[in-house]
Structures are given as structure tokens and as C-alpha cells.
Amino acid sequence: MSALIDDLPDLDALRVEDERRTLDACFLGPYGENDTLLEKLVVEFLRDHVYWRRTFHPEDPPAIPTRAAQHPRYQAFEARMRRELHALSAALKKSVPFHSPRYIGHMASDLLLPGLAAQMLTLPYNPNNVCEDAAPVTVEMEVRAGLQLARMFGYPDDTARADCAFGHLTSGGTVANYQALRLALALKAFPVALRAAGVPDIEVPGSDREAFNLAPRDAIALHERWQAWLRAQPAGDRRAWRERVEQARPEHTGLTAFFARHPQLQPPVVLAPVTAHYSWSKGMKLLGLGRAQLLRVPEVGMRMDADALDAVLERCLLEHTPVLACVGVLGTTEYGTVDPIDRIVAARERFTARGLGFAVHVDAAWGGYMATLFREPDGRLRPREAILAEHAQFPQPHVHAAFAALADTDSITVDPHKLGYLPYGAGAFVCRDHRAVALLAEQADYVFHGDAPDDYFARHRRLGQVIPEGSKSGAAAAAVYVTHRVLPLDHAHFGALPRQTIRAAEAFAAAAARFAADIAPMAIAFVPFAPDSNLVCVAINPVGNRNVAAANAFVQRLADELRCDPSQPLQARQFFGSSTTLRPESIGQDELARILGALGLDAASFGVDDGADRVLILRHTLMNPYPLDHENGISYIDHYFDHLAGRIRLLLAERTASVSKAPHAP
Numbered sequence: 183m184s185a186l187i188d189d190l191p192d193l194d195a196l197r198v199e200d201e202r203r204t205l206d207a208c209f210l211g212p213y214g215e216n217d218t219l220l221e222k223l224v225v226e227f228l229r230d231h232v233y234w235r236r237t238f239h240p241e242d243p244p245a246i247p248t249r250a251a252q253h254p255r256y257q258a259f260e261a262r263m264r265r266e267l268h269a270l271s272a273a274l275k276k277s278v279p280f281h282s283p284r285y286i287g288h289m290a291s292d293l294l295l296p297g298l299a300a301q302m303l304t305l306p307y308n309p310n311n312v313c314e315d316a317a318p319v320t321v322e323m324e325v326r327a328g329l330q331l332a333r334m335f336g337y338p339d340d341t342a343r344a345d346c347a348f349g350h351l352t353s354g355g356t357v358a359n360y361q362a363l364r365l366a367l368a369l370k371a372f373p374v375a376l377r378a379a380g381v382p383d384i385e386v387p388g389s390d391r392e393a394f395n396l397a398p399r400d401a402i403a404l405h406e407r408w409q410a411w412l413r414a415q416p417a418g419d420r421r422a423w424r425e426r427v428e429q430a431r432p433e434h435t436g437l438t439a440f441f442a443r444h445p446q447l448q449p450p451v452v453l454a455p456v457t458a459h460y461s462w463s464k465g466m467k468l469l470g471l472g473r474a475q476l477l478r479v480p481e482v483g484m485r486m487d488a489d490a491l492d493a494v495l496e497r498c499l500l501e502h503t504p505v506l507a508c509v510g511v512l513g514t515t516e517y518g519t520v521d522p523i524d525r526i527v528a529a530r531e532r533f534t535a536r537g538l539g540f541a542v543h544v545d546a547a548w549g550g551y552m553a554t555l556f557r558e559p560d561g562r563l564r565p566r567e568a569i570l571a572e573h574a575q576f577p578q579p580h581v582h583a584a585f586a587a588l589a590d591t592d593s594i595t596v597d598p599h600k601l602g603y604l605p606y607g608a609g610a611f612v613c614r615d616h617r618a619v620a621l622l623a624e625q626a627d628y629v630f631h632g633d634a635p636d637d638y639f640a641r642h643r644r645l646g647q648v649i650p651e652g653s654k655s656g657a658a659a660a661a662v663y664v665t666h667r668v669l670p671l672d673h674a675h676f677g678a679l680p681r682q683t684i685r686a687a688e689a690f691a692a693a694a695a696r697f698a699a700d701i702a703p704m705a706i707a708f709v710p711f712a713p714d715s716n717l718v719c720v721a722i723n724p725v726g727n728r729n730v731a732a733a734n735a736f737v738q739r740l741a742d743e744l745r746c747d748p749s750q751p752l753q754a755r756q757f758f759g760s761s762t763t764l765r766p767e768s769i770g771q772d773e774l775a776r777i778l779g780a781l782g783l784d785a786a787s788f789g790v791d792d793g794a795d796r797v798l799i800l801r802h803t804l805m806n807p808y809p810l811d812h813e814n815g816i817s818y819i820d821h822y823f824d825h826l827a828g829r830i831r832l833l834l835a836e837r838t839a840s841v842s843k844a845p846h847a848p
């Protein structure tokens with residue numbers, strides 16, 4: 183029965199039990215078990231909100247008459263509202279059941295109660311985190327949430343430090359990735375603008391090309407020197423100097439005029455692995471650099487090939503192509519694999535020394551919160567052995583090295599609305615040195631605003647100056663901040679959640695092996711590559727089939743039955759999963775040949791027919807906290823594989839039946 187217990191290293195039994203009892207209070211639960219708790223919280227804080235309204239100016243009497251509810255117009259409105267709300271509530275019953283342990287599809291699960299409650303309780307106050315005037319409470323919470331995330335990654339989070347990190351929330355990972363591009367471009371172009379403005383006394387690089395190829399940290403240092411110089415100028419001159427530099431920046435001139443003015447410079451490229459999320463293409467379009475400037479670095483085994491990255495960088499150096507940023511992915515959307523962040527950071531150091539500086543950005547939209555497993559409560563990095571003791575294989579040495587290197591990157595995207603188990607509308611952008619974002623400010627007048635720039639919070643409470651959005655939800659910020667307070671972002675607290683998902687993924691992989699043995703007479707099945715995190719894929723091919731297109735068609739039928747189908751009642755679905763493909767660009771030719779061979783597929787049929795240029799596989803996200811119901815001794819993981827085996831049996835039986843019937847068909 184219990185896959186988790188049989189297959190995994192024994193943790194201290196007491197700790198497991200404690201951890202489970204803590205998790206009991208974390209979610210509404212698959213059955214709505216914690217309904218009373220949530221209801222109490224909602225009612226308690228709704229009353230609290232009403233009390234706040236009534237005590238604002240108690241001398242103001244109620245403006246809506248006490249007997250209002252008896253008026254026919256009132257009643258008609260209420261009836262219409264109820265009708266529509268009932269219709270909405272009924273329609274929502276067709277939603278995807280993210281909360282269920284039968285949902286192992288995409289990157290969503292149940293919501294953490296502290297976040298859900300914080301969001302609900304904040305909504306009626308409706309704070310707008312565009313600025314402090316509209317959100318006196320939640321803007322500071324957002325800045326603090328940024329510091330909480332920074333600490334999780336190993337960035338400096340002490341606001342007394344000049345180079346303290348800074349982070350803010352976004353609507354999601356897509357916008358956070360865009361923010362990373364914007365910031366990298368601002369830092370890259372600033373030294374060129376400073377040269378063009380001809381500011382005396384500040385030592386700038388000798389040529390435009392040198393100026394455009396500084397590493398972000400050198401651009402930040404240059405910007406700091408410029409700010410100090412500016413402050414030392416007579417008040418009358420400051421504005422003119424500032425204007426001069428501002429007008430030389432591409433944020434003012436536009437990219438076309440900027441590159442026309444600096445003929446020595448080519449537009450920069452962004453390097454990202456083949457399987458990078460499509461938000462990178464969107465970001466390049468938004469920035470005006472264009473998708474063509476997004477260079478795809480080859481991968482091996484679904485991870486960026488560090489040697490190939492070196493080769494691309496050598497070519498850029500040779501051809502004088504500036505590199506805006508190199509993006510590493512920490513938990514790919516498709517496979518959950520982790521890029522060698524440590525080797526990307528090392529490449530930045532080597533190439534910066536040779537005159538090709540660039541930013542290292544980590545797209546950790548998916549895997550970011552797994553960093554809690556690597557963090558001690560006091561902020562130190564945990565050694566690999568300590569983490570490994572809690573899992574069967576996680577973290578592999580390359581995974582530990584990647585997480586350890588996060589502290590040395592320039593910026594990171596992370597999605598609280600994915601592995602942070604919070605409601606949608608919460609992504610985050612975090613940069614290692616808060617001083618960089620001054621370059622994003624819509625108005626640079628922060629310099630002259632009293633002593634604001636010296637105080638970390640006073641400076642960053644002006645969120646609207648630097649975020650891509652304008653008005654935005656303060657309730658989302660409250661949800662993120664409160665959740666991180668209840669479950670601090672280290673292995674002893676929040677870490678219980680990713681630990682659970684990794685252990686579930688390891689149990690899932692073990693169950694997949696048993697499943698493969700069970701169905702061996704009918705189909706070949708296996709986990710095609712060792713998972714880096716909590717995403718597990720399964721490749722399947724009916725015994726005897728050698729054709730890639732036919733194998734894909736078979737897996738497609740299985741996948742179709744694991745997908746949401748609005749035309750059918752929700753209960754008709756036993757499980758929800760998803761699918762993805764293996765392509766030579768992401769997995770590499772050798773690995774592809776190995777997998778084709780193991781599936782019994784004829785390599786000669788690869789790429790021949792339509793749809794045969796890839797291998798379709800099932801993909802599972804083990805994010806739900808209840809894959810194994812200890813209370814009732816149910817393993818949803820085992821149930822899933824029983825279900826899958828049943829479907830495979832049925833599909834193959836149908837096929838045999840239709841083949842044997844075919845000659846007699848009318």
C-alpha cells in the first residue's frame with residue numbers, strides 16, 4: 183500500500199508526525215476538512231472590518247436606512263444578485279479540482295490557509311500597491327515579502343547594508359521575467375549614456391563597447407558614483423546634469439536612436455536554454471529587441487549545456503555581439519529540470535574578465551520555493567548530505583550546486599502562485615542589489631526628495647516608480663507576506679511543503695517502476711530521465727510497436743483522458759495529468775537514441791510522419807500535499823497507476839478487437 187513509507191528513507195518518526203500535524207492546519211483540505219477554521223476566520227475578520235468602518239467617525243450615522251431591505255427595489259436587486267451568484271457558483275463546479283490528490287496535472291494545488299485568509303480579509307480594504315498613499319500598510323508588506331524571498335535565495339536581506347537585495351511582486355512570472363530584461367538593459371546602457379553626457383570627474387570606460395559590456399555590478403557602482411557626484415554639485419547645476427544623462431539613455435531616446443548614436447554597438451542578445459518558458463519570447467518582443475535576439479543555448483538531458491554556453495559566448499565575444507543576460511531555469515516548466523546555475527555564474531566571471539559582461543537571471547518561477555529546503559533557519563546554506571538524508575535521491579550534486587549558486591546571480595523570478603501555494607496574481611522579481619532599481623524609476627527625482635534615498639523602506643515604498651504595472655493588488659502582497667511569516671522560508675518551516683512534494687515524486691517514480699513491471703506484457707513504460715525536482719514523466723509504448731507516430735498517437739489517447747473536458751461531468755475523470763514532448767533540441771541526440779531504443783521504437787521512423795519529430799510522454803506534477811492519505815491508508819499514487827494500467831489494457835483490447843473485426847466490417 184503505502185508507497186511513501188516503503189520507498190523512502192526513514193525520517194525521525196516523531197518529526198514526520200509533527201510535520202503532518204502542522205500540515206493538517208495548512209489547507210482547506212481535499213474534503214474541505216478545515217471548513218470551520220476558514221469560516222471562523224472569514225467571519226471574524228469581516229466583523230473586524232465592519233468595526234473599523236463604524237469607528238472611523240462614529241458620529242456619522244448609517245447612510246443606508248435600517249428598513250432599506252424591505253423596499254421592493256432593494257429586494258429586486260438582491261434577487262438579481264443572488265440569481266447571478268448562484269449561476270456563477272454552479273458554473274464554477276466545472277473548475278479544475280486543483281485541491282484534489284487526484285490532480286497531478288499542472289502547476290497548481292490547494293491554497294495555503296494563511297494566504298487565502300489574508301487575501302480575503304484584505305480585499306474589502308482594497309489597498310492599491312502602486313504607492314504608499316493608496317496602500318499605507320500593504321506596500322511595506324510587499325517590500326518585506328521581497329526581502330523574505332531574497333533571504334530564501336541567499337541574497338543579502340539586511341536593509342542596513344548598502345547592497346541589500348530588493349524584490350517586488352508582479353502579476354506572475356511572465357511580468358517578473360520582463361522586469362529582469364528591463365533592468366538588465368537599463369544597467370547595460372547606463373554607462374554608455376554616462377559617457378555620452380560627458381560628465382567630468384567620473385572615470386568611465388574608454389569606449390562605448392567597453393561601457394556596454396560591463397557586468398551589472400560594475401554598472402551599479404558607476405551609477406552610485408554618479409549619484410554621489412550629482413549630490414555634490416551646486417543645486418542649480420544638478421537638474422541640467424541629470425537631464426543630460428537621462429536624455430542619453432535608451433529609455434528616453436528609444437532603442438533605434440540609441441543604437442544610431444552609438445554605431446560601435448550592436449543590439450544585445452539574450453541567452454536562454456531551448457526549453458525556456460515562452461514568456462522570454464514575449465519579453466523580447468515587449469522590450470523591442472525582438473525574438474530574433476533570443477538565442478537558444480543547446481541542452482543535454484533537458485538542462486542547459488554549459489559547454490555549449492561557453493561556445494556561444496566565445497562566438498559573441500569574437501563577433502562583438504553584446505550579451506544582455508544569460509537566463510538559467512531552476513525547475514523547467516516541462517520537466518522540472520534544473521540548469522547548472524553555478525556554471526552560468528562561473529561563465530559570467532570568466533567572460534566579464536575578457537570584456538563580455540552580462541547579467542545572470544534565474545527563472546525560478548517554478549522551482550524557486552524549493553530553495554527553502556536548502557536554507558537553515560539562521561540563513562545558512564544546508565549541506566547536500568543533510569537534505570539527502572530526507573529523500574531517496576534529492577538533491578543530486580548538480581542540483582545542490584545550482585541552488586547554492588543562486589546567491590551569486592543578479593536577479594531571480596519566483597512565483598508565489600505556484601510552489602508558494604497562494605492565489606493567482608502573485609509572481610515576484612528579486613534582484614541582488616537594491617541600488618540597481620533606481621535606474622528603472624519613472625522619475626529620477628528620488629535623489630532630491632529629502633532624505634528618502636538613504637532609508638531603504640522610504641525609498642522602496644514608491645513601488646509604482648519601478649514596477650511594470652500601475653495599480654495592483656495590495657491583498658496579494660498581504661497574502662504573500664503573512665504566509666511567509668506563518669511559514670518562514672527555511673527547511674524547518676515552509677520546507678515541509680517542498681519536502682513533501684519531493685518525497686511524493688520519489689514515491690511516484692518508485693510506483694512507476696512497479697507499474698512498468700505489471701504492464702510489461704502489454705507495454706513498455708519507464709521514467710525517461712531522473713527527475714531533478716517534483717515533476718515526473720512517464721514514457722509508454724505498446725509492446726510490438728516500432729513506429730514513433732503510432733506510439734505518440736497511443737500516448738495522446740491516454741493524455742486526452744487525463745485532461746479537463748468541459749463537455750463532461752467532472753466526476754467522469756478519475757485523474758488529471760498532463761503531457762509533454764521529448765525533442766532532440768532539449769534532450770540531445772544521444773539521450774533521444776537511448777530513449778527510442780528503450781521504448782523499442784525504430785529510430786528510422788523518427789521525424790518521418792507528421793508528429794513523429796518528438797516523443798510524447800505523460801507528465802505529472804506532484805504538488806498536492808495528500809498523495810498518500812495516511813488517515814485512510816489510501817495511496818492516490820498507486821490508484822493512479824492502477825487506473826493508467828486499466829486504460830492501457832482497454833485501449834489495447836479495443837485495438838485488437840477492431841483489427842480482428844476489420845475484415846468483416848460492412
Ligand SMILES: *Cc1c(COP(=O)(O)O)cnc(C)c1O
Nearest residue numbers: 354355356459461515545547548
Ligand atoms: C510558469 C512559468 C513562467 C510564467 O509564469 P506566469 O506566472 O505563468 O506568468 C515562467 N517561467 C517558468 C519556468 C515557469 O514555470
